[in-house]
Amino acid sequence: MSTLRQIVIVGGGQAAAQAVDTLRRRGYDGGLTLLSDEPHLPYQRPPLSKKFLAGSFERDRLLIRHAGFYSEHRIDVRLGYRVVQIDRDQMQVSGADGSKYDYDALLLATGSRPRRLSIEGADLQGVHYLRTIADVDRLGRELVPGRRIVIVGGGYIGLEVAATCRERGLEVTVLEMSDRLMNRVVCPEISSFYEEEHARRGVDIVCRASVQGIHGDEHGRVRSIICSDGNQYIADIVLIGVGALPNDDLAVAAGLDCANGIMVDAHCRTSDPRIYAAGDCALHRSHQCGGSVRLESVDNAFEQGTNAALAMLGESPRMPAIPWFWSDQYDLKLIIVGLSTGYDRTVLRGRPFDRSFSVCYLRDGELIAMDTINNAKDQMAARKLVGQRNRPILDRLADTSRPLRDCF
Amino acid sequence: MQGNEHRVDGLAGRKLMEALREFDFGVAAICGGMCSCATCHVYIDPEWLSRLQPAEPAERDLLAELRHARPNSRLSCQIDLTDALNDLALTIAPEE
Numbered sequence A: 001m002s003t004l005r006q007i008v009i010v011g012g013g014q015a016a017a018q019a020v021d022t023l024r025r026r027g028y029d030g031g032l033t034l035l036s037d038e039p040h041l042p043y044q045r046p047p048l049s050k051k052f053l054a055g056s057f058e059r060d061r062l063l064i065r066h067a068g069f070y071s072e073h074r075i076d077v078r079l080g081y082r083v084v085q086i087d088r089d090q091m092q093v094s095g096a097d098g099s100k101y102d103y104d105a106l107l108l109a110t111g112s113r114p115r116r117l118s119i120e121g122a123d124l125q126g127v128h129y130l131r132t133i134a135d136v137d138r139l140g141r142e143l144v145p146g147r148r149i150v151i152v153g154g155g156y157i158g159l160e161v162a163a164t165c166r167e168r169g170l171e172v173t174v175l176e177m178s179d180r181l182m183n184r185v186v187c188p189e190i191s192s193f194y195e196e197e198h199a200r201r202g203v204d205i206v207c208r209a210s211v212q213g214i215h216g217d218e219h220g221r222v223r224s225i226i227c228s229d230g231n232q233y234i235a236d237i238v239l240i241g242v243g244a245l246p247n248d249d250l251a252v253a254a255g256l257d258c259a260n261g262i263m264v265d266a267h268c269r270t271s272d273p274r275i276y277a278a279g280d281c282a283l284h285r286s287h288q289c290g291g292s293v294r295l296e297s298v299d300n301a302f303e304q305g306t307n308a309a310l311a312m313l314g315e316s317p318r319m320p321a322i323p324w325f326w327s328d329q330y331d332l333k334l335i336i337v338g339l340s341t342g343y344d345r346t347v348l349r350g351r352p353f354d355r356s357f358s359v360c361y362l363r364d365g366e367l368i369a370m371d372t373i374n375n376a377k378d379q380m381a382a383r384k385l386v387g388q389r390n391r392p393i394l395d396r397l398a399d400t401s402r403p404l405r406d407c408f
Numbered sequence B: 001m002q003g004n005e006h007r008v009d010g011l012a013g014r015k016l017m018e019a020l021r022e023f024d025f026g027v028a029a030i031c032g033g034m035c036s037c038a039t040c041h042v043y044i045d046p047e048w049l050s051r052l053q054p055a056e057p058a059e060r061d062l063l064a065e066l067r068h069a070r071p072n073s074r075l076s077c078q079i080d081l082t083d084a085l086n087d088l089a090l091t092i093a094p095e096e
């Protein structure tokens, strides 16, 4: 067992919660402090664009662990506490109020923040971003049936909000800059499936839309969005969902190696061996695709939060797992298993028409990723078979009467 | 925690997974109850099994692919707690 006496965690989200859980579970008995600038105990973000935004999920159900967990396990939680500096020589972090915490090991679990649009009118009333409970509180109040919301960005957050708003009776327009929805994560076939689904539900989807400015009324409230082709969209509410940036500024200022994310090794260790990073803020070398990746997913925060804790205790990391991610829109459950980067062919399993199908991504004949839609069987099987250098037999793959594991 | 037997009490109206999360080191429940991750997998005491609402197809499909699945496997996020289930006995399944 390690000789650590004081572990400090900066950030109080999914990765932080997982790290404190693992530390105590594995018998770490020393001081454990969690510093978070949000006023809430660590909570799940996925419902923020789904059930919680829809109003069908109570607030206390968002918490990853109830308050009693932290006191029972002697975790000193400071909420509303923003860390502003890391002093690596003194092994101390300091907060906005000037107070300091000593550490033997430090975990940066600071997450990411929405990328802001720097266009005219982006600060008008009625323009929203979505990351925190506070954001939902502001946005949720505005979601009155019949009002018009324009969503900038056709990624999964924008589309989940589109689905939720449509179900709440708003008029919804989605403006996407590229030529298709969710273009960074799924293949064109899935993009068009989702485009059709949203259109069928009455969402107005506009691709290749380059937003130029937001116009307001005389009260400083949003009224419309203008695109560079001259088109104008009337809006009572605007939601901007154009990706996220890692919260790595503390690490950059402290001189840790960063490159759009805090660089970590397989043990989640940064370039300073006493400092670890996990979750949305961390950039790691993927054993699957070779390059550096920064993943924004609950699964990744969970795995890295666990691994950082294990490494602090001198234990070996978990077996590298295949990353996965989910998105819920209407009654469609999309699960993405693996990283499809560099795929050279896709094979469809099942028919989109049945609203339950999968797409297999292959590179040099190996199954590197799979997207499943309402297909629990394939998704669980995929989590075991994807990224293991398995070479499926293509015509078997397309035959849905065969379980996935019998396609090799 | 995993492998020990538990009895679940109170929290009617919530999901069984949420009650288990309240235990000291309860289920991981990574997906938060979306029937996606199977990290809330439990073995229900056979005496209790028939008193639960049967699993929906999505849950059954997921369970069917699990290495540690047994005839009394359930995903605890898919089970609604009611007063009739006070004292429900179960064991948390090992991680996949």
Ligand SMILES: Cc1cc2nc3c(=O)[nH]c(=O)nc-3n(C[C@H](O)[C@H](O)[C@H](O)COP(=O)(O)OP(=O)(O)OC[C@H]3O[C@@H](n4cnc5c(N)ncnc54)[C@H](O)[C@@H]3O)c2cc1C
Binding pocket: A010, A011, A012, A013, A014, A015, A016, A035, A036, A037, A038, A044, A045, A046, A047, A048, A049, A081, A082, A083, A084, A109, A110, A111, A112, A130, A131, A132, A157, A247, A250, A278, A279, A280, A281, A295, A296, A297, A298, A299, A301, A324, A325, A326, A327, A328
């Ligand atoms: C609306 C929405 C929907 C999502 N849906 C899904 C989904 O369906 N599936 C999925 O897998 N993932 C989803 N995600 C992504 C997932 O929630 C994140 O990947 C995950 O929360 C990352 O965890 P984290 O611990 O790295 O960061 P976070 O959970 O963001 O936690 C970081 C915390 O650190 C705090 N912090 C930052 N800097 C400081 C500082 N200097 N001092 C103190 N505190 C600080 C932040 O305020 C924040 O509370 C969604 C995200 C959002 C926003």
Ligand code: FES
Binding pocket: B017, B029, B030, B031, B032, B033, B034, B035, B036, B037, B038, B039, B040, B041, B075, B076, B077, B078
């Ligand atoms: S919590 Fe994920 S399947 Fe039950």
